[in-house]
Amino acid sequence: MTDVLRIDGLSAGYGPLRVIHDLDLVIRPGERLGIVGLNGHGKTTLLYAIAGLTGWQRGSILLNGVQIGRTRSQGPGRYTHQIVRKGLAIMPQGDEIFTGLTVEEHLDSGAFTREAWRDRKARKERVLDLFEPLRKLMKTPVGRLSGGERRMVSIGRGLMTDAKLYLVDEPSLGLAPKIGQSVMEALLALDLKESAMFIAEQNVALLEGRVDRVIGMHAGKLKGEASATLGVGS
Amino acid sequence: MDITFVIINAIVVASIYGLLAVAVSITWSSLGLINLGYGFVFSFAGYCAYVVAENVSEFPAVVAAAGILGGALAGVMICLLVFIPLHDKPNFTTRGMIGTLAISLIGSQALLMYFGPRAKSLPEIFGFWSVKIFGTVLTSDKIGIVVCSIIMLIVVVMWMRGSRRGLEIRAMMMNPHAASIVGIGIRSTGIYVMAMTGAMAGLAAVLLSQTYYIAPFSGLTPLIKGVSIALCGGLGSVSGAVIAAVILGLTEAITSRYLGGQYVLITQFLVIITILIVRPRGIAGLLDKAREQ
Amino acid sequence: MTDTTPETGPKLAPTTWVNPLTPWGTAGQDDVTSVQAPDPRQPWDENTAYKAKTYKVGRLKHYIVWPAHGAKLWDRWRWWPTRRNLLHIKGLYNRKTLKAEKKILDRRPVYWAICLLLLAIAPFFFPESMENTLLSAGAIFGIFAAINVCWTLIVGTASIFSLASYAVVGVAAFLTTWLSANMGLPWYTLPLIGAFMGLAMGAIIAIPALRLDGFYYALLTLGLNELCRVFFTTSSEFGSASGGLYGADTYISDQWEPYAQSLTGYYGAFLLMIASLFLFRFINGKRLGRILRMAPEKREAFAEACGVDYRRARVTIFVLTSAALGFIGGFYAAQFGGVAFQIFSFDTVLLGLAMITIGGIGKAEGAILGTLVVTVLDKVMIDWGPIRHFSIGLIMLGVVLFLSNGYFGIKKQFNAWRDKKRGEWRSIRSEKGGEALPEEATEQDDKDELFFRRFDKMQRDYLKGLICPEIIEEHRRQPLGQHSEALERVCYYFRRAPMEDKYALHHDHAKDRYKIIAFSGKRGVSPRVVDDREYDNVGDAYHAIFIRRVHDLMES
16 A cells, blocks of 8 residues: 655755755555644645645655655746646645635535546535535635635635545634634544545644644654644643 | 617627627736737638638638637647746736737738738628618628627637636636646646637637738737727626627717717727726726736 | 674775884784774865855956056046046055055946947948948937837836837827928927927826726727827828828938938937937936835835825826927927828837837836847848848747846846755755754854764764774774774774763772773762673773774764
């Protein structure tokens, strides 16, 4: 069984700034991995590097045995869509949404593979089961939704394909604690099967005891693996 | 010359320029590219239709298809030459605009060198018949032009609304960064957009050559009119472009009826300037924040 | 004693070491098989070598230094009636020879003077066969350069993307020609009347510029240009039949011989160009230009918050420059005695845009260089036919695709690219393992510590290479005394270890046995016993410590 993600010696940054230093990481199938760390220690950059959105990077990144990381210093995001199509679902920090599209069109836009597009109805149902509040908002433009609903839309969009790896960046950021909790519940309730999930989060309490592994991140390096029950950083 | 005749003329003109305006509008809003190369796309499509009509067949559908395909081809050419190399470079808007102008210069000169300065004409693709409705005589070409451009517009709008590519294009209009995250490639979508808008310009070229001739520089006036209509309607809005096309068509028809042909442009620009001063982003200028990356 | 011989790295050349104490008979061993110790400077050189590839291009600005002092002299010379220095010159003494030298800090005035001088004397070097073509092309170059310099002011300094500059010139030229032809105005009034017309027209066009942003305005002015073209070509007043309007009074008299006529035309246009350059200097380099440099595109709101009224400045520049364009239009009429409809055509706008983009938008030198390139292609290479415009288009496309701001932007673009690449390389280069990582190093106050760690790592790497069965055997046979070079180096390193956790021997006098202990490194804290094992004689105990240290070294 190949690992879902195998990162070897990854360095990445923006211009003269080096944010990630020689990082190695393996994510196995069916695993839910939490990365915790303070602001500015490279959590988002790590996610961006996997998706090819950083300014430059080098090192190998194998997604299900397919090389998606290469030495590149071209414009960020030049190859992101190709990488994403290899089985990555990104639920980015902040709300990277299309303000004019309705919720339904949003969920459709997440279904970019051919199979996903074909049975998008069933998949939309699945997402709606996870996020009940969206059911009655299907025809509303996303620009009119509240922060929590937007987050649900952007996570729901990521769940529309059969991704091998779900990258979730700060799912609770900027949300009221209760809503953040419920978004996290939904993420944890998802049946991963063979795929894996990677959650970057500042709030350790939300992850504690509910993911398979928690790794701390400090100054662009992963700091020790701790079991989920220990609570890193407390 | 009565008022119905004037209005019919207005609608005919508006439908052709409306096609171009929608093309300009979609290109700007989804790619952020101000494509001033439509003049070249226009003449290229006209010449394609001409070559096919001369050498292959004068069957109307074939000629029209040749024009549409030629337009799409020219659009893809512009995309490959200007949009793809430049889209993530600094000063993209200015450089993109100048690049399309350069292509239009090169392309027109190439057409001039190859076909010579003499104007060419296309066969009548709608035949010679006329219908009388409510006491007005409608000739075949007028009906054909209006019907064809409306069909094209409807097809494009439906495609943008319903299909997956259309969804991708609309998503890219709103947020190009997020679009790449959900697996929408900016460059491949750019090719679709330019092919589609090029096809629209190609159809407009075939339709307009029912009344005018095809020459290397014949695309200029349609381009300027199309661009002004797109501006007036609000860049990025299809419905705005359609409304603006109707308004400007009416202005043109009324002016030529009551003031005389040489004042058409003057009244048109007065109307445009008035509209733009009242609404600086055009009639349907909803896209205030859509393209401010 | 367990003979755990640690594996060594690369095999070292075996050698026989001859003990120098042999003749005195005090040596324990005479000839010892040992290994050749490599040069210890080698790892140092390898580690401290600068591995990044270096290039000769530097960040330092290259100044030409001239002999003789001159600073005093040059400082006293002013451009009358201003208080401005003639040239920005610094006087200095050569550090080695102590000779007086001068350095021109800003060489641009020199280049400008040379280029303008070349243009001024060029007519006397034109080849006989092309004299006429070149002189008329030169006149057109001068006028178009003036127009483009003004246009650069609008597009670059004022950031109003107006495509109506040629329309302003054309309207002024047409109206002044018409006035001159019908009312008999003399030539010297034409530019002034043109300037007033340009002012009026600029004020009218500026109204939408207040409301519309960037490209809406560009497209609107493009339409305006077309409007002017249609209006003038269709109205019978302005000679719709003859392709232009002619008959204005001109300053070039018909009675002169043709060569004098062309020469006058050339110099008239040249003077116009210089006047436009002065205008550029006085707008772009003075208060208005500086205000607008504080409000670059997309940061207007911030500038506004700082109290910069950028809109007013932009419109002022636009209106002033429009007056100048009107002046040029009047001059055009006075030079050629009229104007053709071509001035309004889309091709003219296109070529004009090519001129300002080739050199770089926003710079006077860019506008002039672009005009030169395009005019030479368009007016001098006439026998090329339609390929002329084709090649202009190709140049324009190439410039747009590869240069971010034309020819005169190459330097900046290259520097930015180099800095970006340099930053990337530098951040990629830092190596893995061992030493302090850059971010750790910033938190350490004692930089000596960092250096010591680096040096220690190098030394350990070197010594690890020396450990081999031969020297262990040599040490076992004689722990003390003179050793071969390889062993001696290892021993020195061990002996120099810090007191903390340093191994030592404890001699139990009662039983005459030895034990290995380790110092605590702190005064008053007793050493700890490392091992329960006891040794019978001191040599075995020394060797046991040695083996222990070798293990520690190999594991570090």
